[in-house]
Amino acid sequence: MKEIQVVAFTIGSQEYGVDILSVQEIIKVLTITRVPRAGRYIEGVINLRGNVIPVFNLHKRFGVSPADDKEEARIIVFQLEDTRAGIIVDGVSEVIRINGDAIEDAGKVYQSLQADFIQGVGKVEGRLLLLLNAKKLLGLD
Amino acid sequence: MKVRMVPIEQVFNRFPRMVRDLAKELGKDIEFIIEGKETELDRTVIDEIGDPLVHLLRNAVDHGIEYPQIRRQKGKPPTGLVRLVARHEGNNVFIEVTDDGSGLNLDSIRAKAVEKGLASSQEVSGMTPGQVTDLLFRSGFSTAQNVTDVSGRGVGLDVVKNKIESLNGEILVDTELGQGTTFKIRLPLTLAIIQALLVKVGNETFAIPLSSVDETTMISKSDLKMVQTQEVVVLRGKVLPLVNARRLLETQDPDINEEVMYVVVVRKGDKQLGIIVDSLIGQQEIVIKSLGKLLTGIPGVAGATILGDGAVSLILDVGTLV
Numbered sequence: 520m521k522e523i524q525v526v527a528f529t530i531g532s533q534e535y536g537v538d539i540l541s542v543q544e545i546i547k548v549l550t551i552t553r554v555p556r557a558g559r560y561i562e563g564v565i566n567l568r569g570n571v572i573p574v575f576n577l578h579k580r581f582g583v584s585p586a587d588d589k590e591e592a593r594i595i596v597f598q599l600e601d602t603r604a605g606i607i608v609d610g611v612s613e614v615i616r617i618n619g620d621a622i623e624d625a626g627k628v629y630q631s632l633q634a635d636f637i638q639g640v641g642k643v644e645g646r647l648l649l650l651l652n653a654k655k656l657l658g659l660d
Numbered sequence: 661m662k663v664r665m666v667p668i669e670q671v672f673n674r675f676p677r678m679v680r681d682l683a684k685e686l687g688k689d690i691e692f693i694i695e696g697k698e699t700e701l702d703r704t705v706i707d708e709i710g711d712p713l714v715h716l717l718r719n720a721v722d723h724g725i726e727y728p729q730i731r732r733q734k735g736k737p738p739t740g741l742v743r744l745v746a747r748h749e750g751n752n753v754f755i756e757v758t759d760d761g762s763g764l765n766l767d768s769i770r771a772k773a774v775e776k777g778l779a780s781s782q783e784v785s786g787m788t789p790g791q792v793t794d795l796l797f798r799s800g801f802s803t804a805q806n807v808t809d810v811s812g813r814g815v816g817l818d819v820v821k822n823k824i825e826s827l828n829g830e831i832l833v834d835t836e837l838g839q840g841t842t843f844k845i846r847l848p849l850t851l852a853i854i855q856a857l858l859v860k861v862g863n864e865t866f867a868i869p870l871s872s873v874d875e876t877t878m879i880s881k882s883d884l885k886m887v888q889t890q891e892v893v894v895l896r897g898k899v900l901p902l903v904n905a906r907r908l909l910e911t912q913d914p915d916i917n918e919e920v921m922y923v924v925v926v927r928k929g930d931k932q933l934g935i936i937v938d939s940l941i942g943q944q945e946i947v948i949k950s951l952g953k954l955l956t957g958i959p960g961v962a963g964a965t966i967l968g969d970g971a972v973s974l975i976l977d978v979g980t981l982v
Contacts, residue, residue, distance in 0.1 A: 552972040553864065554951070555909040556958050561903050564951060564964055566972045571949045571964045657954060 522618050525641065527648055528595060528608040531583030535608075536615065536641055536648040543598035545611050548589070562607060567596065574605040575657065585609060597653045604657050615648070617641040622650065665853045668746045669697040670757075671710045675717060679742060681719045689728050689739045690721060696746035700854065701753055705827055705847055709755070712820040716757040716814040716843050717742065719817075724761035724841055727892070734838065748854075750962045750977050753847045760840040762776060764833070766792045776800055797821040854948060856965070856975065858941035862911035863971045867946055867965055874925045874932060874980040876940055881919050893923070893934060900925065902934040903982055904960055908960065926978045933982060948975060 525536030526545070551563040551574055562576040574594060578585045580656040586592070591610035596603060636655035641648040654660040672694050683690040701709070725731075725740030732738055743758040770784040773795045784792070795801060799818040801836040824831045829847040855870040883893050884902070902923065906914045916936060923934040946965040951958070960981035965973050 550971055552964070552974065554955060554958065554961065554974060555911075556960060557955055561955065563973075564955070564972050565965050566970055569966065571951060571966070571972055573952060573954045604952070604954055659954070 522616050523622075524614055524616050525648065525650060526595065526611065527592070527613050527615050528611045529586075530577050530581060531586070533583075533611075534646060534648045536617070536650045537595070537597075537653050538650075539614060541599055541653040543596045543603065546594050546596060546605075548592050548594055548607065565594070565605065566604075567605075570603070572603050572605055574607060577606050577608070577656075597657065599654055599657065599659055602657075602659060606656075607638075613641055615641075615650050617643060617648070617650075618624065621622055625650075665700040666703050666941065667697060668699050668701050668704050668709075668753075670707055671713065672697045672744060672746070675744060678714070679717060679721055681726075682718065686722065687727065688725055690725055691739050691741050693741065693743045694745075695743065699748060699753060700855075701745040701847070706735075707951070708823060708827055709845075709847070712823045712845070713744070713755070713951050715817070715820050717744065720757055720759040720761065720841070720843075724759035726762050730909075748869065749979065755845040755847070756842055757845075758840065758842040763837040763839050763841055764793060764796075764835040765837060769795055772801065773798075789835075793835065796833065797807065797831070833887070848950070853945055855943060856946045857924065857943055858967075858973070859905070859922075859937040860928065860939045860941060861905040861909055861937050862913065864909070864911065865941065865967065865971070866905075866909070867973050867975045868924060868926065868935075868978065869962070869975065870943060872926050872928070874927050877923050877925060879921055879923055879933075881921065895925070898932075900932055900934045902936055905937045908935075908981060928978055928982065933978075946973075946975070 524539040526539050526542050527534055527536050529535070533620070537572040540595050549565045551565055553563045554561055560580045562574045564571050564573050585593045586609040591608060593611050594607055595611065604633070621642045625637040625639050636652050638650040638652045641650050675694070676692055679690060679692040720742050725742065726734070728738040731740065741760045743756070745756045745758070747754055766789055769792050770787070771781045773784055774781050778795060778798050778801060794815050799816060801816055801818065821831055824845055824847070827847055829845060833846045834844065835841040856867040857870055857873050857876070858865055858867050877895065877956065879893050885894070887890050887899070892899050893902055894900070904914065904916065906916060916938060921936050922938070922940050923936055924940070925932055925934050948963045949965060950963055951961065960977055962975045962977035964974050967973050
């Protein structure tokens, strides 16, 4: 399997990774406008240089509480085909190259419902990264 | 910015004469009704929409409405009715062309499609009415028995459909044999600019399209009355039901505890409704932005706009809010 590059970020105490090709940019947390009656996991919408983009709250989705330190919080903006959307994370650490054979199949680790947007578990120097499928995560697939 | 938005009147204005002349030429008796000509559309759309509408109206007059004697035989009033209606709805503008004529004969469309080689006879017999009417929009299709110089100009409905789709819209047909046909065009408002009333609800700002606002007023708490569980206020002798915007929009603190309250009176269909808001900010032109694929179909939200300070504010859709 070939090497992939992932953007590593944290939500709660867990480290996650997403394929760098699906990420458009990483921005500081802007003012978020709440959208009444949207799903629970929708934090709201932001103005990204004149475009209105929805932002998802994965803390609610994963059932973890956000970090106390808001300084490091970021919004990762995905570009998936013609749709853009962001997720709030507690911090973005780095871009990591992961070798294909250092990725474990998600099915081995997870059996819950959540597993469908978890692509696999990446092992990097003793750290474990849950690799997410952005498309499935945002319900686009 | 305002220059870009043009009332559809500009396009509609040339139609009454066209329909009248056509009807005269064909010896038909037609009443032509236009509604919603003040509906505003982006100029680029206005420039493009004329030809498709001419086509649909000619179709309605030529193929839709029957001759007076046939209408009498069918027990219909001898004067045929053609309606052209434009309106805003949520994130879209709808334009409808309706006639009360003979309706589309689905069987002859089926037969024609087979004859033209657009589908096999097995295929057409298994089709739903919706699929059959979709055949009309295929290229190389025309059901008129005789090509007349009115609507049979070799240009079919496929051209109309392509034009509408190039504007990111869609066209639908609704028909009942003997009762008439409606062509419904939906055009997105993504480019559109509308007049809106900005209001504060809690500490958030929302925009209400001015087209659905009748008036704004102030009431004091003592004016509030209850009819069963419904809060109402008597406004100039009329009973006006009230809803609390904070509740509707699920803000954190749902109760407004002020002596004086601001009410936006909106029209929903033919009813009036008062929405209690925290304060009125003012009237402003706003650019409608879509919320995108991930947030479509939220009841009460028509889209968003970006205010002067860069904040995103949601546009309320009165029709689906309550």
